[in-house]
Amino acid sequence: MTKELWGIIKKIRTRKPLIQAITNYVTINDCANILLGIGASPAMCEAKDEVEDFIELADSLYINIGTLTREQKEAICLAVKKASRLKKPVVIDPVGVGALYTRKTFILKLLEEYEISIIKGNSGEIKSLAGMDANVKGVDSMDDGPDAVDACKALAKKFNTVAAATGKTDIISDGNRTIRIKNGSPMLTMVTGVGCMVGAIAAAAAAVENDFLKAAASAVLSMGIAGDIAAEEIEENPAPGTYRVKLFDNIYSLTEDKFVKRSKIEWE
Amino acid sequence: MTKELWGIIKKIRTRKPLIQAITNYVTINDCANILLGIGASPAMCEAKDEVEDFIELADSLYINIGTLTREQKEAICLAVKKASRLKKPVVIDPVGVGALYTRKTFILKLLEEYEISIIKGNSGEIKSLAGMDANVKGVDSMDDGPDAVDACKALAKKFNTVAAATGKTDIISDGNRTIRIKNGSPMLTMVTGVGCMVGAIAAAAAAVENDFLKAAASAVLSMGIAGDIAAEEIEENPAPGTYRVKLFDNIYSLTEDKFVKRSKIEWE
Amino acid sequence: MTKELWGIIKKIRTRKPLIQAITNYVTINDCANILLGIGASPAMCEAKDEVEDFIELADSLYINIGTLTREQKEAICLAVKKASRLKKPVVIDPVGVGALYTRKTFILKLLEEYEISIIKGNSGEIKSLAGMDANVKGVDSMDDGPDAVDACKALAKKFNTVAAATGKTDIISDGNRTIRIKNGSPMLTMVTGVGCMVGAIAAAAAAVENDFLKAAASAVLSMGIAGDIAAEEIEENPAPGTYRVKLFDNIYSLTEDKFVKRSKIEWE
Numbered sequence: 001m002t003k004e005l006w007g008i009i010k011k012i013r014t015r016k017p018l019i020q021a022i023t024n025y026v027t028i029n030d031c032a033n034i035l036l037g038i039g040a041s042p043a044m045c046e047a048k049d050e051v052e053d054f055i056e057l058a059d060s061l062y063i064n065i066g067t068l069t070r071e072q073k074e075a076i077c078l079a080v081k082k083a084s085r086l087k088k089p090v091v092i093d094p095v096g097v098g099a100l101y102t103r104k105t106f107i108l109k110l111l112e113e114y115e116i117s118i119i120k121g122n123s124g125e126i127k128s129l130a131g132m133d134a135n136v137k138g139v140d141s142m143d144d145g146p147d148a149v150d151a152c153k154a155l156a157k158k159f160n161t162v163a164a165a166t167g168k169t170d171i172i173s174d175g176n177r178t179i180r181i182k183n184g185s186p187m188l189t190m191v192t193g194v195g196c197m198v199g200a201i202a203a204a205a206a207a208v209e210n211d212f213l214k215a216a217a218s219a220v221l222s223m224g225i226a227g228d229i230a231a232e233e234i235e236e237n238p239a240p241g242t243y244r245v246k247l248f249d250n251i252y253s254l255t256e257d258k259f260v261k262r263s264k265i266e267w268e
Numbered sequence: 269m270t271k272e273l274w275g276i277i278k279k280i281r282t283r284k285p286l287i288q289a290i291t292n293y294v295t296i297n298d299c300a301n302i303l304l305g306i307g308a309s310p311a312m313c314e315a316k317d318e319v320e321d322f323i324e325l326a327d328s329l330y331i332n333i334g335t336l337t338r339e340q341k342e343a344i345c346l347a348v349k350k351a352s353r354l355k356k357p358v359v360i361d362p363v364g365v366g367a368l369y370t371r372k373t374f375i376l377k378l379l380e381e382y383e384i385s386i387i388k389g390n391s392g393e394i395k396s397l398a399g400m401d402a403n404v405k406g407v408d409s410m411d412d413g414p415d416a417v418d419a420c421k422a423l424a425k426k427f428n429t430v431a432a433a434t435g436k437t438d439i440i441s442d443g444n445r446t447i448r449i450k451n452g453s454p455m456l457t458m459v460t461g462v463g464c465m466v467g468a469i470a471a472a473a474a475a476v477e478n479d480f481l482k483a484a485a486s487a488v489l490s491m492g493i494a495g496d497i498a499a500e501e502i503e504e505n506p507a508p509g510t511y512r513v514k515l516f517d518n519i520y521s522l523t524e525d526k527f528v529k530r531s532k533i534e535w536e
Numbered sequence: 537m538t539k540e541l542w543g544i545i546k547k548i549r550t551r552k553p554l555i556q557a558i559t560n561y562v563t564i565n566d567c568a569n570i571l572l573g574i575g576a577s578p579a580m581c582e583a584k585d586e587v588e589d590f591i592e593l594a595d596s597l598y599i600n601i602g603t604l605t606r607e608q609k610e611a612i613c614l615a616v617k618k619a620s621r622l623k624k625p626v627v628i629d630p631v632g633v634g635a636l637y638t639r640k641t642f643i644l645k646l647l648e649e650y651e652i653s654i655i656k657g658n659s660g661e662i663k664s665l666a667g668m669d670a671n672v673k674g675v676d677s678m679d680d681g682p683d684a685v686d687a688c689k690a691l692a693k694k695f696n697t698v699a700a701a702t703g704k705t706d707i708i709s710d711g712n713r714t715i716r717i718k719n720g721s722p723m724l725t726m727v728t729g730v731g732c733m734v735g736a737i738a739a740a741a742a743a744v745e746n747d748f749l750k751a752a753a754s755a756v757l758s759m760g761i762a763g764d765i766a767a768e769e770i771e772e773n774p775a776p777g778t779y780r781v782k783l784f785d786n787i788y789s790l791t792e793d794k795f796v797k798r799s800k801i802e803w804e
Contacts, residue, residue: 018674025293025561026300026312028603032562032728037776042728043632043674044562047604050636057635057674067296068315069339071605096311099325100318138286138311138325190520192300192310240305241516248777252726293561294568294580336583337607364579367593368586406554406579406593458788460568460578508573509784 024066027193183224292334295461366404451492560602563729634672719760
């Protein structure tokens with residue numbers, strides 16, 4: 001099964017899908033570089049007047065609301081609407097929905113009105129969207145726990161989507177099938193943008209794989225394994241500047257062997 | 269006394285204060301990463317429609333006007349007003365006030381109308397705000413000199429704030445007490461965003477320490493010392509790409525021992 | 537001749553020209569850091585209300601339309617108009633004109649109405665502006681080929697400018713003289729922003745050298761040679777995170793010796 005997930009990464013490398021991203025300005029550079037690293041072709045096309053034209057060219061759309069300017073908000077609505085009409089995969093990263101009610105309303109509306117392939121947040125964000133109590137601190141989640149599974153299942157069922165909640169254990173569910181992934185070093189939380197990058201990779205995976213549960217899993221697993229290897233490489237001198245550089249290195253250097261041997265994945 | 273400043277960094281690490289930043293797009297990623305590195309929790313929440321809601325959750329507010337879009341300008345006014353009302357610390361980085369009259373007017377108005385905990389600029393910017401002649405080149409300062417001390421004192425007194433002017437010697441004053449810090453390698457000027465990062469750390473410090481003079485000093489000193497260590501680590505092959513990575517590493521790896529032994533600080 | 541191009545880099549280091557950039561949010565930090573690395577003084581001043589005031593201080597203007605928000609679009613028009621009136625060099629990076637018709641129209645209008653010193657894109661973008669068929673994928677070019685030379689010549693002649701098309705072989709032409717540069721590792725395509733950084737360096741070069749053909753060539757050559765050295769340094773373990781860091785290191789560490797010995801340049 002893990003070999004099948006690796007097959008998705010291989011397909012990204014071969015097909016080099018064009019991923020359109022409307023994403024936050026904090027980690028926009030990281031998302032572009034990680035998409036290159038995994039083998040995709042990034043295009044951070046987000047201007048209101050351009051997103052509808054560009055989505056015709058793109059293989060999938062990545063939406064991240066970390067810095068939701070007024071123009072971005074309008075652009076996101078236009079882009080998701082058109083992507084939905086053109087049946088192009090859409091991946092949403094609902095940054096901050098646990099902290100800001102207006103963001104939660106915005107994302108729930110997108111989930112209600114359009115076909116969203118994957119919604120990937122931290123466990124606090126996914127719980128919040130599922131209508132459960134969430135312990136969040138700003139844009140960070142303060143817990144995962146067993147109810148993250150319930151949240152993913154409920155959210156996925158309600159909106160006919162795949163929900164992925166990252167945390168100590170990452171949970172991914174399409175409402176019926178559920179996956180748990182236990183890769184990922186604590187160092188990943190010392191670098192901004194890791195969650196955003198997982199979302200971007202998920203959009204690349206969704207561009208080449210119709211089973212969005214597997215697409216999401218391949219993305220989460222890639223970052224988890226790259227994070228594990230990077231952590232080992234700086235074991236003697238753990239520090240976030242060097243770690244961050246090594247994350248990009250290790251996403252690029254993933255091999256089937258590393259991927260299969262290191263994966264800590266459980267299917268339910 | 270330096271031990272007391274180190275205590276502020278320790279408090280950041282323990283309490284992990286939530287810092288809201290409205291900052292420029294050039295170094296927004298650096299500011300987020302340096303806040304994580306020092307132990308705080310960054311949230312670059314800057315959309316006009318969101319800043320007032322978010323400041324209720326935040327422990328302090330960092331304002332940096334390096335790329336002052338129209339929406340940011342409006343967001344800053346709303347955020348500072350509400351932070352002031354809620355008595356949350358506000359740190360301002362007045363990027364470019366020496367070059368652009370409109371920016372100077374904008375910042376002086378904020379200083380007049382609201383309680384600003386710390387205003388941290390390069391010496392040219394601080395002189396300019398203090399109404400003195402400043403030798404600036406775009407967003408960079410071309411001199412410090414003894415009148416930087418006068419500028420800090422005057423600005424701090426006039427607006428009942430703490431003024432910090434970075435330069436060869438960093439000056440920090442609350443109008444009565446004045447601190448000089450002589451740490452910091454010339455390599456720091458070869459990397460964009462060092463000043464912005466100092467401001468962000470100052471906002472984290474102000475979130476855990478009410479004596480804003482000390483809060484500002486702990487931030488300036490942290491970056492100066494991390495900069496010194498990073499410069500030593502690349503002594504044989506000085507180059508800004510590697511140096512930048514090591515800055516993040518060394519902010520994260522600061523210890524009481526390094527902090528106390530390496531500090532070049534003078535109290536007046 | 538290559539020595540003369542190196543002389544331009546030396547002049548940047550000596551004069552430290554102030555470069556105003558209105559550029560995309562993906563690589564805005566990279567552009568600022570590469571300008572520092574080459575010896576210039578960057579100022580990412582892009583707010584609509586500020587660009588006209590700032591251009592009076594700047595030595596040249598760099599325009600990059602990678603994320604063309606509405607405010608940026610208006611700011612670019614104001615800035616280019618005033619720079620043109622003040623006879624300050626303007627360098628344009630027409631990101632995405634091969635994919636988006638609206639961007640192409642926007643750039644062609646700037647070329648028609650104002651004096652543009654250098655227009656630097658990938659070969660697909662330059663072909664597209666020259667009215668030729670271009671094989672592009674989003675913001676990337678899928679081919680160069682011999683017609684890139686024709687495209688550069690035609691575009692340069694038509695708009696009385698210097699056209700530079702990057703690709704496996706980089707082409708630069710002012711309509712009469714044409715230069716081919718064959719430096720540059722394939723690793724350069726694994727890092728986002730390399731093209732943008734070349735454009736930013738070209739703006740720095742144009743600030744100190746009136747022969748814009750030579751200015752453009754010195755910029756393209758600098759990045760190509762830095763890219764070659766960086767690739768050799770990571771030969772045993774090629775990976776884009778480390779490579780990117782080494783690009784900044786090697787731009788900063790360029791010497792006349794490296795520049796002259798390594799240049800693969802042909803004059804026509």
